[in-house]
Amino acid sequence: MAENTTEVLVGGVVLAAAFAFGVYGAQVAGVGSGGSAAYPLTASFRSLEGVNVGTDVRLAGVKIGTVTDVALNSETYRADTVVSVRSDTQIPDDSSIIISSEGLLGGNFVEIVPGGSPFYFGAGDEITDTQGAVSLISLLLKFVSGGDSQ
Template sequence: MAENTSEVLVGGVVLAAAIGFAIYGAQVAGLGSGGSTDYPLTASFRSLEGVNVGTDVRLAGVKIGTVTDVALNAETYRADTTVSLRSTTQVPDDSSIIISSEGLLGGNFVEIVPGGSPFYFGPGDEILDTQGAVSLISLLLKFVSGGDSE
């Protein structure tokens, strides 16, 4: 009888750990956030190299949303992008949005650099101050060729 009880207890602990890992994984993946990212903003970039739908949007290194749509504007030849932020995050309306890199071997992410305005972007507003991705290859080529000497 004691053997069965210990087996049931160990099985319960293993099951509880599995459920805990599943909940943690869903939170990290952004599943089950239930409308917590319902604050869309748009921006137009010259280059979105390394950024796709689902890429993190960060402010001060903290994930505050994701990229939800990327499309090429046929008139301007720029990448029109929609980001969806948590509704609890308010972004000043003079903020800028840039494509940043996690390092030489890391991927790219979208970073919002907050401004100092007392007014905030509303849902659907466009961030006009953008900076696209910087190509590491083009930087290396400029360095090797001596760059633009002025």
């Protein structure tokens, strides 16, 4: 009888830990967040190295959305990307979107650099001013070779 009680208690602790981990994971991923609605914006990048669906979209270091879709355009050979931005955040229509890094060991994220236009992007609009990811390995190779490589 004591063995059954111990097994039930250990099982309950394991289930509680699994549930807590699931709730934490959903909060980190933003699943089920009943916050404000979002609108999609599209962009086409030469390189999306280190960016996947679910990657943060930030403006001034503040998370304002996520990457919701990534696909290779077979005609242009560019990465067509859809980002979802909170509806309470208006982005000027001359803004640029770049792939930034959190540091040498940090991951990449999508950063929106706002412009000064009095007009704003609407749902489904395309951000045409893009800058893809910069490969650290390529930069190091250029530095080692003296910058003459082409």
